[in-house]
Amino acid sequence: MPTYLDYHPAGMATRPMVHFAQLHMAKDQFIRFDFGSAKENLAHYGTEMPPAHDLSKVSTKIAIYIGDADDTSTYADGEVLANALPNAIRLETVGLVGCTHLDFALAMDAREKIYDPIIELMLEIEAEK
Secondary structure, three states, X not given: OHHHHHOOOOOOXXXXXXHHHHHHHHOOOOEOOOOOOHHHHHHHHOOOOOOEOOHHHOOOOEEEEEOOOOOOOOHHHHHHHHHHOOOEEEEEEOOOOOOOOOXXXXXXXXXXXXXXXXXXXXXXXXXXX
C-alpha cells in the first residue's frame, strides 16, 4: 500500500488537477477548463469565460457509486451530478464500509463488494433492452 500511495495520483498531469480545483470552486457547475485569461478562453471557446458542459446531452444510463469514506468525492457531490444527468439511474455508496476512492482499485474484497454489484446492475440494464 505505501508504494501505491507514494505514486498517487499516478500519471496525472497538472492541468487535470487545476481543473478539479476549478470545479471545486465553481460549486455545482460543470465548467470547462479555465485557461486563466479572457484572451485564452476566447481563443479556445469563443467566450471570455469557460462554458459549462451541457450534461443534458448525455444520453447513456449512468450509475454513480461513491465510497462512504471517499476523500475525493462526497455523496452530496454525487447528488449534484445525478441531478444534472438526465439518465442517472442509481446513486449509492458501495457495500464496503469505510470505502475510500482508492478502494475501488485496491481493496482486497473489491470484487465481491464493488465490482460484482456493478456488473449485476449492468446485466440488469442489458436484459431490459
